[in-house]
Amino acid sequence: MIGQPLDRIDGPLKVTGQAIYAYEHWEPGQPLYGVIVGATVGKGRITRIDTDSAEHAPGVRMVMTHRNAPEQGARDESVPMEYWRAQPVLTSPDIHYHGEPVALVVAETLEQARAAAALVHVEYAAGRGRFDFAAYEDEAYAPKEANGGFPTDTEVGDFDTGFSTADVRIDQRYTTPYELSMPMELHACLVQPRGEDLIVYVSCQIVDAALASIASTLRIDPARIYIITPFVGGGFGSKLGIHAETILAAIAARALREPVKVALTRQQIFQLVGMRPTSSQRVRLGAGRDGRLVAVAHDVTMATNPDIEFAEQTAATTRSLYAAPHRLTTHRLTPLDLPRGADVRAPGEAPGLLAVESAMDELADALGIDPVELRIRNEPAVDPESGVPFSDRHLVECLREGARRFGWEHRPTTPASMREGRWLVGYGMAAAIRKHFQGQATVRVRLEADGTAVVQTDMTDIGTGTYTILTQVAADGLGLPPERVRIELGRSELPTSWGSGGSWGAANSSTATHRACVAVREKLLVTACGDTGSPLHGLDPAEAVFAEGSVRIGGADEALSEILARNHPDGVQAEGETRFMGDDPNYAAYSIHTYGAHFAEVGVDADTAEIRLRRMLGVFSVGRVLNPKTTRSQLIGGMIWGVGAALQEEAVVDLRSGAFVNRDLAQYLMPVHADIPDVDAVVLDGYDDKANVLGMKGVGELGICGAGPAIANAVFNATGVRVRDFPITLEKVLPGLPLMDT
Amino acid sequence: MNDPDAGGAGRSWAETAPLSAVALRVNDEVRRLEVDPRTSLLDALREHLHLSGTKKGCDHGQCGACTVLINGRRVNSCLTLAVMHEDDEIVTIEGLGDLDSLHAMQRSFVERDGFQCGYCTPGQICSAVGMLAEVGAGWPSHATADVASPRIALTDEEIRERMSGNICRCAAYPNIVAAIRAVAKAGTQ
Incomplete structure (x- = not known):
């Protein structure tokens, strides 16, 4: 059966509506409904809360604020992984970010709870918050380590000397915005108290983490908590841990001795579950005229919440990608009074490759070398930083096979030289690499x-x-x-x-x-x-x-x-x-990654700069494939996330209030059907015997790695306009468009 | 009715508002309910009738996960109140087919892997069924080359344009289009 394109076992349940998600379990009987009230200032302190109206509203059973919330366990940084730590809520009158929960209203129906939530009257003494990344970028500090346990900085050789003596130099800054996981299922939790036990139906990615987090927050014996989550409506990072909906449902259910369910609204998901931090990335590439890199530096500055540090591993991918004797990578953080940074699909690789693979395209253009050939010339024999051998690296095969299948030879070598009617047409490509992790x-x-x-x-x-x-x-x-x-x-x-x-x-x-x-x-x-x-x-x-x-x-x-x-x-x-990989000697002896190559064709409207993806192909090497059907689906899904990162997704901060101004699905743009033409993924046959006994590696995040820059590079090839501030929206392209004969 | 801003005992207008009786015809069955008049059709289906196949993704008409068919037309059930649908014929994902007899569109989604997490899937399927009927009835779209033509060719562009109200964050779009195309093709043979 391994290697067969078996239809999803759970497919019939999902297409008939019989797959039951967290908010939908009726085994506990009729629940009460909780609605969260969020802060309307980005920084400050609650000076007064009037819950009287809400408490007396029809059907209301409880209004909880920091004044009557039970004492909870504190977030404990000695617990090694964030998602296993306590996540206390409603702990003080202090407001740390816009939308932070200030109250939970529980009522007999959802309509009653929602109406009563609107009656909670909160007054604030607004403080001066730091919301503007650009204004504080220069105040960044070095974190102890980057997310995923990666070292903050690495240095090999002598970058400054190598770079300054290189024949050709690229030195550019790229910026990426706040992005969100946005799974389609709302973050939701239903808690049923049974004696001293809590039965918790919760939408989460890691059951053990949810259990530990609830137990330590509520300070109850983990043996008394039962997590049930047979179906999860997407996660993409935001459901690695549990959030306010879960803790508040659990507290309320315990206090009221009845089942309580709480879902975040779509708008609250922009505030309460973490986000990919905005980044400013300086990439420096120094190469000889033959295209061989001599110096590579990737310096990243990102935003972080001041209380919950998160350093996305954005420069880490660069450490294993291309050969070069002189190398430097750094991660820096500047604290802002915004929601916490967190893992969003392909943390580090997705934004990092946007920058580095755009820079490689700039280098290819400067050298007059084909972008595929440039990457092949910089293929390392061993991991260029650690010096250990690669377990099973097939990046060059991905590049060659992708170029052949895509018809890369038809790429216009001069930017803005191919036109079809009103469309400027361009091809772009980028490499993909992602470290493979192993856990317990x-x-x-x-x-x-x-x-x-x-x-x-x-x-x-x-x-x-x-x-x-x-x-x-x-x-x-x-x-x-x-x-x-x-x-x-x-x-x-x-x-x-x-x-x-x-x-x-x-x-x-x-x-x-x-x-x-x-x-x-x-x-x-x-x-x-x-x-x-x-x-x-x-x-x-x-x-x-x-x-x-x-x-x-x-x-x-x-x-x-x-x-x-x-x-x-x-x-x-x-x-x-x-x-865990730390206990498996292969993961120290070998550099274990997955690889790919993305190819994209875009059309850019010569008058309006509207950008349309026309087709896209990814060729990947992931070791052995268990199920080619589900594997292809996941890779395509990742590639389409790359389309969003390149062209659409951006949560915009109101610099006065610290609120995300576009916090709904009509304004935070994600790819929809009309944005996505033919997208295909091909996987090379493989078997990585160093990864595990089955020879397989993960594919969930590889698809997004490098997909965005392939599109960005296609936009450059179509127009001659290089946009380094993602996402690439038409107003950034339009001023640089070539004047055309009409 | 009390004025919500009148203060007094701090009671909202809803306290004195009676529950509303409504008879919904859902999947060929009459279901009599007494609901808060503010109850959306989506919440009536999910929280009162326990038909949780219809999903809440945004509660705002922006994602399409709650799409159902009302008198054959697709509607975002989060944007309409239950009490507005007395005597309407409502079909949800549960009414299209069940595990023993999948609707052709349901089967095609399984075969083409037109989903991953499955949460937007009922809405995609209901939307696809309604969409094919709209095309069959000759309704043009933004992607229709000749809007005056009585017959509309079901190109991939037509499918994508007409399905764009249904967001899939797993981004199964190419497989969803393939699943719909296969059903449409089989239907015309």
């Missing part, structure tokens, strides 16, 4: 007496295909047809994992599933080969083949159901585990 996962596989297998883990399926690929892995692992495998995910009483995130979920959980299957097989073989009643008795277990529900050794075979009936009437189970 435990999976239990149980072969029932009737010969069906049950795979159990608290791993989530956020649209990534977990149900489907684990079915395939277990079917292969036990020699069963897929319809005899059942997958149980997203419950905290199941074996723990580090969930979905960082593109590690598939490899972590698949590898653990495979190992559990191997362990189940071994148990079965021990009994079968030692059982005088079995046709396999006395045969060599090492020769065994599991297929079609039977075990075959040489010419003898026996059905699993018979082995089970005779020896294991209660079934057989075993656990398999994947270790």
